[in-house]
Amino acid sequence: MNRLPAAVDFTLADGRDLVYLLVIAGFVLALKGLSSPRGARRGNLIGAAAALVGIAMTFTDPAFRTPAPGVDHALNLALMLIAMALGAAIAVPAARLVKMTAMPQMVAVFNGVGGGAAALVSITEFLKFPHGTVAVYKIFEVVFGVVVGCVSLTGSAVSFAKLQELVTGRPITYKGQQPVNALVGLTILSLVLATLVTGSTPLLVVVLVLGLVLGVIFTLPIGGADVPVLISLLNSFTGLAVAASGFTLDSNLLIVAGTLVGASGILLTRLMSKAMGRSLPNILFSAFGSVVTAGAATGADARPVKAGTPEDVGVLLAYARKVAIIPGYGLAVAQAQHVARELADALAARGVEVFYAIHPVAGRMPGHMNVLLAEANVPYEQLKEMDLANPELPTTDVALVVGANDTVNPAAKSTPGSPIYGMPIINADQAGAVVFLKRSMRPGFAGIDNELLYDPKTTLLFGDAKETLTKLVQAVEAA
Amino acid sequence: MTSSPGIVELLTIFVLAAFVGNEVISKVPSILHTPLMSGSNAVHGIILVGTMLVLANAHGTAELVLGFFAVLLATLNVVGGFVVTDRMLEMFKSKGHGPERRQEAADRRDGDGKEAA
Numbered sequence: 001m002n003r004l005p006a007a008v009d010f011t012l013a014d015g016r017d018l019v020y021l022l023v024i025a026g027f028v029l030a031l032k033g034l035s036s037p038r039g040a041r042r043g044n045l046i047g048a049a050a051a052l053v054g055i056a057m058t059f060t061d062p063a064f065r066t067p068a069p070g071v072d073h074a075l076n077l078a079l080m081l082i083a084m085a086l087g088a089a090i091a092v093p094a095a096r097l098v099k100m101t102a103m104p105q106m107v108a109v110f111n112g113v114g115g116g117a118a119a120l121v122s123i124t125e126f127l128k129f130p131h132g133t134v135a136v137y138k139i140f141e142v143v144f145g146v147v148v149g150c151v152s153l154t155g156s157a158v159s160f161a162k163l164q165e166l167v168t169g170r171p172i173t174y175k176g177q178q179p180v181n182a183l184v185g186l187t188i189l190s191l192v193l194a195t196l197v198t199g200s201t202p203l204l205v206v207v208l209v210l211g212l213v214l215g216v217i218f219t220l221p222i223g224g225a226d227v228p229v230l231i232s233l234l235n236s237f238t239g240l241a242v243a244a245s246g247f248t249l250d251s252n253l254l255i256v257a258g259t260l261v262g263a264s265g266i267l268l269t270r271l272m273s274k275a276m277g278r279s280l281p282n283i284l285f286s287a288f289g290s291v292v293t294a295g296a297a298t299g300a301d302a303r304p305v306k307a308g309t310p311e312d313v314g315v316l317l318a319y320a321r322k323v324a325i326i327p328g329y330g331l332a333v334a335q336a337q338h339v340a341r342e343l344a345d346a347l348a349a350r351g352v353e354v355f356y357a358i359h360p361v362a363g364r365m366p367g368h369m370n371v372l373l374a375e376a377n378v379p380y381e382q383l384k385e386m387d388l389a390n391p392e393l394p395t396t397d398v399a400l401v402v403g404a405n406d407t408v409n410p411a412a413k414s415t416p417g418s419p420i421y422g423m424p425i426i427n428a429d430q431a432g433a434v435v436f437l438k439r440s441m442r443p444g445f446a447g448i449d450n451e452l453l454y455d456p457k458t459t460l461l462f463g464d465a466k467e468t469l470t471k472l473v474q475a476v477e478a479a
Numbered sequence: 480m481t482s483s484p485g486i487v488e489l490l491t492i493f494v495l496a497a498f499v500g501n502e503v504i505s506k507v508p509s510i511l512h513t514p515l516m517s518g519s520n521a522v523h524g525i526i527l528v529g530t531m532l533v534l535a536n537a538h539g540t541a542e543l544v545l546g547f548f549a550v551l552l553a554t555l556n557v558v559g560g561f562v563v564t565d566r567m568l569e570m571f572k573s574k575g576h577g578p579e580r581r582q583e584a585a586d587r588r589d590g591d592g593k594e595a596a
Contacts, residue, residue, distance in 0.1 A: 027522050028503055034518040034564075035507035041568040044518050048561040051525055055557075058528045063535040070538035076546075080534050083547050084527075087554025095562035100570075106563050107517045114523050114556035120549035121529045124542055137486055232516045239519070242526045243496075247489055254529050255489060256496040261523040263500030268507070268516060275509045360509040367510035371570040385509075 012060065019057045020253040026050025027257050031264055054253060100372060101332045104365040105163040108231045111238055112156025118241035118258075119149030119208070125248045126204060136196050138248070143192050145244035146204065147211040152237040154215030159227050159234065162219075169224025171419075177221060178285075184214050223419065225406060226283045228365045229272045233280075236265025275360040276423050286419065305441070308459035310468060313435050314475020316459075317343075320397035322353045324389065326426055327373070329363045330403015330439065334465035337376035340402060343469055344382065346476045355382050357389035357399075357426045359407035390427050399431035403438070403465045409450045418448055434458040437465050514567045521560025527553035 026046050033043020064073060091110070098106045122145030129138070161167045188210045195203045222230050239261025246254025273280045317323055325340060344354045356378065362369045373383060384392070393399065401408055408428040411418040428434050429452050436453060438460060452458060461468050507515055530553045534546030 023525075027525075028499060030522060031500070031503045031515070031519060034515045035504040035511060037508065037511060040511060040514055040518075041565065044514075044521070044561060044564045044568055047518060047522055048565075051521070051527075051557055051561065054525055054528055055531070058531050061532060061535065063532045068536065068538065071536060072538075073535070076535055076537055076543070079543065079547050080531060080550050083534075083550035084554045087551045088558045091555045091559035092562055095559045095566060098563065103517075103563060103567060104513070106559070107513075107520055110524070110556050110559040110563065111520045113552040114520070114526055114560075117526050117530050117549045117553035117556060118523075120545050120552070121526065121533050124533045124537065124545045124549065127542060127545075128536075228513070228516075232512075235516055235520050235523070239523045242523045242529070243493060245526060245529045247486075247493075249529050249532055250484055250489070251529060251532075252484075252489075252492055253525065255492050257522055257525045259493050259496035260500040260503070261519045263497040264504045264519055265500075265516070267501050267504060268512060268519070271507065271509075272512050272516075275512065365513040367513045370510045371567060374570050 013062075016057055016060055017252070020054060020251075023050045023054040023057075023253060024256045026053070027260055031260060100375075101329075101363075102164070104228050104231060105160045108156045108159040108163065108227075108234070111231065111235045112153045112160070115149040115152025115156065115234070115238040115241055117149075118238060118245045119146050119153065119211075121245040122146045122149065122241075122248055123204070123208070125245075127201070129199070134199060139196050139199055141244050141247040143195050143204065143207060145241050145248065146208050147188060147192065147214075148237050148244065149241035150208055150211030151215040151218065152234045152241060154212045155219045155234045155237075156215075156231065158216055158219040159231050162222075162224050162227050169227075171223045172220040177217075181214075181217050184210060184217060188214060222284065225361070225420075226276075226278075228361070229269060229276070229280070229283050232265060232269040232272055233284075236262050236269060239263075239265055272361075278423060305453055305460050306456070306458060308435070308461055310461060310471035311475045313459060313461060314472050315479050316433060316435070317347060317352070317398055317400070317472065318350055318476045318479035320347075320352055320432075322355075322392070322396045322398075323347055324355055324357045324393060324396045324399045324428070324431060326357045326359075326399055326401045326404050326408060326428055327362060327369050328359075328402065328404020328407060329368075330437065330465050332363050332368060332372055332403070334403065336402065336466040336469050337372040337378075339466055339469040339473065341373070341376045341378050343473050343476065344378070346473050350476070355384050355389065355392065357384055357386065357393070357428075359386050359404070359426050362404055362407050386424060386426055393427045393430045396431040397433065399428040399434045401428055401434065401436045402469070405438075405450055406448070408452060409448070410452055411448060411450070414451075420448065428452065429455065432457070436460045437468050438462060439464065514564055517560065517564040517567060521557060521564055524553060524557025524560045527557050529553075 027050055030043045030047030030050065033039035033046060095106065122142045126142045162169055188207060191203060191207045195207060219230060239258045243255050243258030243262055246258055270280055273283050325344060327340065331337060331340060347354050356373060358369045370383065406420055408426050409420060410429050412420045412423045412425045415421055434452060434455065434457055436458060504515060530546065530549035534550050537543045537546040
């Protein structure tokens with residue numbers, strides 16, 4: 001290197017930037033891999049490896065050595081290593097031990113803390129700004145990072161609480177909600193402008209607090225069934241906050257990684273809402289108008305339903321020609337995927353044609369059912385996505401609904417006022433007979449009543465899905 | 480950080496990255512929506528690099544405390560993000576890969592056949 005002329009001299013800083021460029025390429029490949037079933041797992045590993053390389057490379061940054069007044073590099077490094085060890089010691093067991101059913105809330109948590117970290121980077125950099133000499137766009141980068149990071153932090157916290165059922169999964173609405181939210185939004189906007197002009201720290205603190213508040217009040221009216229879409233949106237927000245931190249720190253790596261997530265996250269959010277047959281604005285803002293519908297659901301419980309015994313249903317299934325199993329969140333909660341497969345196998349052994357009709361958003365996250373059933377080694381050919389399953393249902397003798405509700409609710413087709421109106425559903429109502437395995441008459445996650453439960457051709461089996469399915473297996477084998 | 484790039488240079492990178500981000504996931508099947516969300520969640524955990532730079536240069540209690548928590552939160556994001564995504568994708572391991580999966584299904588049918596015989 002010493003013999004090279006100065007014009008092509010290759011410094012350590014260039015080397016570091018080159019490695020960061022490789023990290024960026026790794027992230028692009030990771031996202032590309034993650035969007036195809038074949039490359040998904042490898043894509044994730046590439047992403048993890050790239051992140052590891054980027055983190056290792058950062059230790060060579062001059063920020064770790066350059067003497068500065070009042071900076072004790074040894075102390076800072078020690079604190080950093082402690083924080084990283086502590087973070088890893090918490091994150092790995094949390095991610096490893098979390099139940100499959102609780103994964104969406106886990107993603108929400110990891111997303112929220114990322115938003116918080118981005119906001120903290122922006123705040124700390126702001127505190128370091130020399131007073132009065134900072135360009136307006138520099139302040140804008142900081143303020144943007146703080147607001148978006150804070151919204152992502154508290155929004156994710158509320159999402160977590162909703163999915164964990166610490167608060168109700170129903171939309172939380174109150175009178176004047178929309179004007180209040182708009183007012184908070186406008187206040188933030190005007191304070192952001194004021195901060196840009198003055199560069200005042202107290203103003204930034206007020207903006208920060210209002211950002212935290214906005215994250216909560218923006219999330220409250222979103223119903224539980226829509227929360228996964230919300231998490232995807234907040235994920236995209238965190239990406240943008242990270243990109244803003246990248247601008248503040250002049251880091252190409254953070255700008256690209258953050259923007260990749262920000263842009264792909266918004267696209268993914270739109271794809272997810274499309275899979276639910278809704279538009280994104282509809283998901284984010286529709287709850288304001290649906291208070292009446294949600295309230296009306298509770299009053300309709302007095303109508304008669306037909307409750308059956310596992311023996312009756314076992315006979316019904318055993319002598320059917322074609323059976324559709326329609327799984328939902330109840331199957332996930334009861335961990336009933338294995339015994340569901342046993343039932344399918346028992347029926348198949350008698351020559352009954354069995355298939356699983358999978359709604360894209362059954363469970364609490366898109367793809368939830370595929371993951372669970374794959375775990376139970378259900379043959380791939382028996383899994384039918386909604387579009388392929390629906391044409392089969394008119395010729396199906398029995399639709400066995402295991403812990404699903406909203407995804408088979410005909411109100412989505414027939415009741416224009418319903419919160420789920422327009423969502424594509426699995427047409428269980430077109431099957432010859434319908435059997436619901438339910439814990440109780442409680443409405444589904446969207447909080448609305450299901451007409452299909454009161455249909456004369458519907459039989460209800462109350463109880464834990466796993467126990468009921470076990471009894472059904474016995475009944476089918478005895479029939 | 481030594482030679483500060485101009486804001487226009489950074490904006491160029493930002494705009495191009497936005498197009499790449501939009502392009503790269505344009506054809507994702509719905510069963511991969513959640514793993515993709517989780518995986519991209521892990522990618523923004525690279526904010527850890529930013530928090531490290533902030534903490535490396537921190538002086539005074541306030542900056543040290545903020546920096547410490549920033550590194551802690553970012554580590555949670557990046558480590559937890561990749562681990563939880565891997566765990567989701569583990570469930571897909573025998574899925575979608577035609578030959579492997581069919582072989583497994585065939586094995587199972589053979590097994591059932593023997594039991595019946």
